[in-house]
Amino acid sequence: MKKEIMEWLVAIAVAVILIVVIRTFFFVSYTVDGLSMDPTFKDGDRVVVNKIMDNFQDYEYEDVIVFDSEMGPAYVKRVIGAPGDTVEMEDKQVYLNGEALEEDYVVHTEDSYMDNFTLEDLGVEGDVIPEDHYLVLxxxxxxxxxxxxxxxxxxxxxxxxxxxxxxxLNEIAFNFD
Structure with a gap:
């Protein structure tokens, strides 16, 4: 009986350690809070975030990321500009390095705020996104x-x-670019 209890305790301990390692270094789940990524994600959608790739690649235009916020819970947003890029918005059209983006996933209405911006308007010195920084929308x-x-x-x-x-479950998806 003692041997069986010990085997169960060891199995539970190994499982807990594996869960902690996986959540710390590989994957973590998040719940989408709000409608800011609609129609790509709805409020309450559950997503898995790949933490492994963070160590092996840079993020680029259209990648959907989760990042910690100083203003509360983590945010889910789309990368629009990466280090070295120029980005501006004019009349609801985003321009990346001078080229108009085709953003089929974007919701447009007549009542939008800040339809025009430059990187300078966002507090960037110069007209290029600095190293180690990203613009997300x-x-x-x-x-x-x-x-x-x-x-x-x-x-x-x-x-x-x-x-x-x-x-x-009826909306399981893998690619959000």
Whole structure:
């Protein structure tokens, strides 16, 4: 009987250690809070964030990431500009390095805020995103709190890239670019 109890305790301890290691170094789940990424993600969607790739690649245009916020819970947003890029918005059209972006995932309405901005308007010195910084925007631009509000984010605040939506079950998806 003692041997069986010890085996169970060891199995439980190994499972707990594996869960901690996986959540710390590999993958973590988040719940989308709000409508700022609609239609890509709805309020309450559950996603898995890949923390592994953070060590092996830089984030680029259209990557959907989760990052820690000084203003509360973590945010889910889309990378629009990476280090070395120039970004501006004019009449609801985003320009990356002088080229107009085709953003099929973006919600547009007549009542949007901050339809025009330059990097300088966001507090950037010069016209290029500095090293280790990213510009992120929500897909639901009329209501999204994003880089237009809080400026660029530092790469140290990035948790990882969203790899999977697993809830709701009828909307499981892997690619959000």
């Amino acid at each position: 929500g897909d639901n631009r009329p209501i999204s709190r994003d880089g237009r509000d809080f400026g660029l984010i530092h790469e140290d605040s990035i948790v990882g890239e969203v790899s999977l939506r697993f809830w709701p």
